[in-house]
Amino acid sequence: MTNSALHPLPTTGALTGILEALAFFRDPAFAKKRFDHLGNVFETSMLGKPMVFIQGSKAITDLLSQPEAIEGWWPESVQKLLGSHSLANRNGAAHKARRRVVAQLFSSAALNRYSPGIINLVNELCEELKSATTAIPLSKKMRNFAFSVIATTVLGLEGGDRDKLFSDFEIWTKALFSIPIALPGSAFANALKARKRLLEKLQKILTRPIKNKGGLDLLSGGLDEAGIPLTDDDLAEQLLLLLFAGYETTASALSCLMQELLLNPPLEAWLREEIDNLIWPPAPEQATISYDPSNAPKLEAIVNEVMRLTPPVGGFFRRTKKSLIIDGVIVPNNRIVQVALASSNRHGVGDLEVFRPQRHLDKKCSLTLMPFGGGERICLGKSLAELEIRLMMVGLFRKLQFRVVPNQDFTLRQLPSPSPRDELLVNVKLAKE
Numbered sequence: 213m214t215n216s217a218l219h220p221l222p223t224t225g226a227l228t229g230i231l232e233a234l235a236f237f238r239d240p241a242f243a244k245k246r247f248d249h250l251g252n253v254f255e256t257s258m259l260g261k262p263m264v265f266i267q268g269s270k271a272i273t274d275l276l277s278q279p280e281a282i283e284g285w286w287p288e289s290v291q292k293l294l295g296s297h298s299l300a301n302r303n304g305a306a307h308k309a310r311r312r313v314v315a316q317l318f319s320s321a322a323l324n325r326y327s328p329g330i331i332n333l334v335n336e337l338c339e340e341l342k343s344a345t346t347a348i349p350l351s352k353k354m355r356n357f358a359f360s361v362i363a364t365t366v367l368g369l370e371g372g373d374r375d376k377l378f379s380d381f382e383i384w385t386k387a388l389f390s391i392p393i394a395l396p397g398s399a400f401a402n403a404l405k406a407r408k409r410l411l412e413k414l415q416k417i418l419t420r421p422i423k424n425k426g427g428l429d430l431l432s433g434g435l436d437e438a439g440i441p442l443t444d445d446d447l448a449e450q451l452l453l454l455l456f457a458g459y460e461t462t463a464s465a466l467s468c469l470m471q472e473l474l475l476n477p478p479l480e481a482w483l484r485e486e487i488d489n490l491i492w493p494p495a496p497e498q499a500t501i502s503y504d505p506s507n508a509p510k511l512e513a514i515v516n517e518v519m520r521l522t523p524p525v526g527g528f529f530r531r532t533k534k535s536l537i538i539d540g541v542i543v544p545n546n547r548i549v550q551v552a553l554a555s556s557n558r559h560g561v562g563d564l565e566v567f568r569p570q571r572h573l574d575k576k577c578s579l580t581l582m583p584f585g586g587g588e589r590i591c592l593g594k595s596l597a598e599l600e601i602r603l604m605m606v607g608l609f610r611k612l613q614f615r616v617v618p619n620q621d622f623t624l625r626q627l628p629s630p631s632p633r634d635e636l637l638v639n640v641k642l643a644k645e
């Protein structure tokens with residue numbers, strides 16, 4: 213590209229960034245409005261700090277294909293609550309070494325080991341829903357499920373241990389995207405205390421002899437290689453990250469998926485045609501493939517469409533380490549760049565504002581979706597999340613029928629991940645055989 217084809221970075225002109233920060237949290241169309249006006253790459257100020265927003269596959273590819281020019285970044289509240297050892301807050305060799313260690317928890321062998329546990333959790337939930345005599349908040353159940361998959365199936369915790377972790381975990385997650393000032397009694401101060409207790413509990417788990425539960429025994433080889441002792445604070449922080457990364461995200465995908473289907477009977481009938489021909493439960497050793505895109509293409513299309521329009525992670529961040537060109541725009545060194553997935557997924561030619569899962573079954577569909585991020589920091593739990601979602605959807609629809617309770621608020625709260633405001637209240641009965 214010649215220098216004359218390059219453009220300086222367009223800006224909103226905001227200085228203090230106070231109104232911009234308020235608008236960012238309140239207005240789901242914040243980024244879209246500014247992209248429409250300023251183009252695919254623009255800068256604004258968020259509470260006095262410059263932040264660049266980007267959208268579109270050209271801009272995202274330009275950013276992620278220059279790993280030497282960028283590093284990971286999270287807002288200060290997330291940085292502090294995850295901790296300095298967390299791989300999310302590390303870069304270069306320290307990041308890579310920890311990713312290699314944690315990735316062992318998500319290998320195909322590990323997923324095969326977790327499958328029976330996840331199938332049990334789905335069956336238990338079906339039993340609970342079946343015997344309920346009042347309306348059930350389905351979103352809450354999806355959160356419990358996503359937490360249990362990580363706490364029980366991956367970390368090997370049971371009963372009391374798991375419940376103790378859950379209550380602190382909820383206090384901790386509430387402040388992840390808050391103002392990081394620990395005034396006594398504030399959500400952030402409470403979250404810091406909860407973080408301390410969570411790490412102590414995780415440490416205790418790591419000092420116990422590892423029985424053949426969960427996947428923690430899978431970590432040992434990689435730990436030696438990375439020079440991290442098993443009982444170190446470092447490892448406890450990586451486990452804490454898994455709870456953060458895999459909880460609201462997976463629960464959000466499941467809740468939005470259920471809401472979309474239950475409010476759209478023709479869509480539900482279209483999916484049921486496919487699910488009625490699948491066997492539940494799958495043989496545990498087949499669970500990772502039984503409902504994959506080749507065996508359940510409609511399910512895959514609906515999941516893709518839900519994650520396109522309501523991505524569980526609406527945006528992720530990088531910091532520039534040198535000046536770089538993104539979609540023809542010069543972005544200076546030391547800028548925080550937010551990849552605005554939510555608006556990116558609606559940007560382009562065609563009916564992209566419309567919910568139409570069939571588009572993903574069309575061979576000509578050229579959408580590039582990145583719900584799990586990309587490049588060197590692509591989501592480590594992608595395969596686990598996909599497995600959880602497929603097993604949950606097939607298990608629920610094979611066994612049960614749902615009727616949404618009328619007159620509830622179906623709009624989505626956006627942070628930390630999209631989720632129905634009234635928790636998606638449903639009445640449940642057995643599915644027709």
Ligand code: HEM
Pocket residue numbers: 284299300311314362453454455457458459461462465523524525528529583584585586587588589590591592593594596597
């Ligand atoms: C539908 C569910 C999920 C979605 C949409 C999702 C999405 C994402 C995204 C967008 C990123 C940031 C990638 C980047 O910066 O380029 C990420 C990172 C990460 N995710 Fe997920 N995630 C999901 C579930 C999970 C689960 C179940 C786990 C593990 C239990 C997990 C573990 C992680 C970890 C450890 C990272 C940090 C990777 C790094 O910084 O190198 N995620 N995820």
